[in-house]
Amino acid sequence: MGWLFAVSLALQEQRERALWRALPPIALGHMLALVAVAVPLLLLGSVLPLRAVAIVAAAALLAFGAWKLVRWYRHPRWVGMKVGGRDLVLWSFIMATGHGAGLMVAPALVALGDGHDGVPARVTLSGIGAHTAALLVVMAAVAWVVYRWAGLAILRTHWINFDLVWAAALLLTGGIAMAGAL
């Protein structure tokens, strides 16, 4: 929901620039959350066979998804509304980590290593880079549409329970990854 934070900052300051200024740090924080998962995976891949890493990643994802399904309403609680770039990076990192964003892409990161000897760092990082760039584009599009066109009323009518959807997606991805690894 980083886009929503960006929209609220722009509305609060009455300047669209605030929206564009908020998005890069939010994307950066998200990327760091992925790196925080990728680095241990890379290290694990240097000592274990790829299949074992894939099983570990899938198991972690399933466990986290199950926890989210039961505790979907729990969110990390940090920061207020007066935020600078550094706050947004850290906020985004905490939110992404708290929602398992890094775990979600772990199976894909492992799969990128297929055919290589272990998980190659260069491929992993470029995967994360591509993912973050895509995220930034999507966030910017959603934020801009809500800010300029749709308006805040959309929050009341079109905000489905993403927490449950996300928990289901974590479990589904974990299940597929586990099946593939076994």
Next chain:
Amino acid sequence: MTLLRPDPTFYPSPRMAMGAPPERHAYVATLNPGRPGVPDAICVVDLNPESPTYSTVVHRLDLPNVGDELHHFGWNACSSALCPPSPHPHLERRYLIVPGIRSSRIYVVDTKPDPLKPKIVKIIEPETVKARTGYSRPHTVHCGPDAIYISALGGTEDGKGPGGVFLLDHFTFEPLGAWEIDRGDQFLGYDFWWHYAHDVMITSEWGEPRQFENGVVPEDLLGKKYGHRIHFWDLRRRKRTQVIDIGDEHQMVLELRPAHDPRKTYGFFGVVISVADLSASVWAWYRENETFKVKKIATIPAEPADPALLPPALQPFKAVPPLVTDIDLSLDDRFLYVSCWGTGEMRQYDVSDPLDAKLTGTVQIGGIVRKAGHPKGGPLKGGPQMVEISRDGKRVYFTNGLYSSWDEQFYPEGMPGWMVKLDVKPNGGISVDPGFLATFGDARAHQVRLEGGDASTDTFCFPS
């Protein structure tokens, strides 16, 4: 839990909340001090003019303990659930968090599935509140985006402070602990609220429990020992950043009503009494160059009275003090309602310009000497006290009880509870709805909460 959309009572901005449907019922805290074996209760009052039971109590939830002294209460969740740092919009505005200010017990009341028949689902015992938070005498409840915030008037030592703020977990309702990290020399507590979008909390001062539990302490009042300061805090870092002393002739700084629009950084507070001339006053705080300042925007003078008509405590003064004990601000930040509990008057001020309040309406009802009547019920005892405004700003409700031992000092003839409704004209002006007078028998009535939210409940993170 909702699946496809947020709770429909959550609104991003105050202006959107003003488009909410009219409230159909209210929850009213009623208390029974001095009646052995009779507990306090949450009453459900029918507010639907089309209903045959309009303006009557349609359900009463008796508490399982006697002597809690219900006072203020609030919702578990509100529009702050949409705030972007930690949104959780699929919770429901469902539970009333109901503290007993005398017992320090907290009840959690479930208003679903049948909102007309609420039930108690959890009781937090006083020992738990004190052990986990270091506070007692819980008072104001506000639904924050990240937790339920409650102010408290007492510490753990009997009758003593400090008062402060503590947190309840949003989901389990377990007390989490004291909120403050650095309180400076803040000691007295009462109300709190915030400019959430600016990371600012504001707290006010009444007195220590020993100064109010057995009635007003005249030596403390004349000695100017009640609260006369307002504190500003960094909400994010939990530190007090500024304190303003409005002068010790002004005694008891009570309700705080910040502007609802999150772009604004001003608000209002009421002062019960000036020991210089028994007047009451309304003040605004506002921010200039990152510093808060205050300005008195209205003074309400005491009214001379025949001592024979006054309770013993007031006879030497030969006057009725107005006693501003509650204020409330409409969601469009335009009208401020001011309860004059002593003189029996509800005032409406246009505060579009917050530093230049204009009196736009007044209604007289009850009062120590005036005892003004209601078209539906004749003369009334007590005066306008806890006031609540509908989200659309068109209706105002208020009750007559202040605090049990103070009620008895100022209204020694007794004070059966009542609730009155005013209709508001679009450009200012108020009148009593002759068809609405809810009564509560011998019980006294205190805070009113309206179905779906009202003007002193919700925090909005998006500007109008």
